[in-house]
Amino acid sequence: MILATTARPTTYAINTSTNTSEHRRHILQILTQCTSISQLKQVHAYTLRTTTFDNTDTLFLYSRILHFASLHDLNYSFQLFSNLENTNSFIWNTLIRACAHSNNRKNEAFLLFYKMVTNVEPDKHTFPFVLKACAYLFALSEGKQAHGFALKLGFDSDVYINNSLIHFYSSCGCLKDARRVFDKMPERSLVSWNVMIDALVQSGEFESALRMFSEMQKIFEPDGYTVQSVLDACASFGALSLGMWVHAYVLRKYESFLDFDLLVNNCLLNMYCKCGSLDIAVQVFERMSKRDLNSWNAMILGFAMHGEVEEAFRCFDEMVIKRVIPDSITFVGILSACNHRGLVDEGRSYFDKMVFEYKIRPVLEHYGCLVDLLARAGRIVEALDVVSNMPMKPDAAIWRSLLDGCCKKNADIELSEEVARKVIESEGSDTSGVYVLLSRVYATANRWDEAGLIRKLMTDKGIKKDPGCSSIEINGVFHEFFAGDTSHLHTREIYKFLDVIEERLKLAGYVPDLSQASMVDELDNGKRRSLKLHSERLAIAYGLLKLKPGIPIRIFKNLRICSDCHNVTKLISKAFDVEIIVRDRVRFHHFRNGSCTCKDYW
């Protein structure tokens, strides 16, 4: 009984049916000591017995009970709510907040809001809760209605509401509306800036995000969350030098980031991994005074994406020894490590370990790794077997992995066609890659008629291949190149240098490998020429021209590197005695002295 746990149990007996503020304060005091729903129910019963509904203060009391109840049992909150004799906005807000913060009843937040407006007038606290739920549910029209309502009530300049609006619009993919809200705000908090920067980062507008970051610094000192968003942008964009600048900034102002130590370190770790500086990432990791699961996961994923498979495994063992329990993401990292080295047996055994030892239910990502692992190792039948037995619908990426596996030599054409049909049938998928792959299947088998047919199909359907694009950072400036690009300021120099490279490579015995040239846009123009003009070649040539000897060339590419470019890059690294680090769509390649860390398996 709750009374037994309080300091002065007798007080209650005397205090029965008093409506004094002291009595209410007392109940609030007991409430804060509640740890279970049964204790809470006792307080609730006691409150019902000893207080009468008379004013806002009583409602406040009930809202606290309601709030505490929602932490354990939202049904109970609803029940409590339905028994209230009258309500005010406070009570409604509490319930809406409870729904918005719940993990399974978020959709009711907006329904409650609907009901609320017919009973009482929402106040400025109502909207952040409603918008949070809308943001989570991508409920664009509902959120817009709430926005309209807020304007009608004259909350145009409320910082909290506007911040929520920015977040809501950006989560729903309406970056422009988010930006409009931000621009119109008469007053902005550090957080407003953080929300807007993060919105830009989440929408892939890295350059704008970074521009806004420098703008912000004229007004506010960045905090841990700013740094998080900015490092995230650096990681995605490959902006190593800015990332290092942020690192230096954090070290210089370390007192302001003391509370964010772990978060910032994890973000730095991730940033260095994704910007190709695995060695610095390892240093950050090793010097961390505190690590959490995320740190281990980021490190394992980092090793995996750099093809340091043994290190990834070692890291996994170490975390297990340190009694950090791996989660679903840890295994995504480990499986992708297996994937990058074609370690089918290890992959299978880690998958089983995950399911049986750690009782983690595999999700689409795990199946994606496994299918890709098998398909790339040429074990298409096994891969298909996994696909037909997995408990969820395969996504387009999984079908594409299968198809990709079919592109290997000795491809089974019938099987490939079957797979291709499935991909194209699977609605909503992005099909351009499928056509490219299928045409490659035919090309591999020298069935040029079909290959041509696919090509015609693509033209008819207006399907365009994603253009390959590579970027390189030189003195803090990013240079972007598309295949065959002639728009760069130093185009003439670059093309001249490409010839120099070619001459040198010929001396080293280079013969072009045309097998992966996609005929879709290259057959007519002569494959050889277009291979030479793949975007990464232009970027590498520019790097060789502009960077000082001894500085590694870092290239970011949006697609996977083709086998000919891979070969050429290896040769360049030897012929020009330079380290070249390429981040392609799926992983890093470190080229050094004529070989690559992917060991030619990618």
Add this chain to the structure above:
DNA sequence: AAAAATAATG
């Protein structure tokens, strides 16, 4: 009483 807030297969 209030907003956002790591990392994830290809």
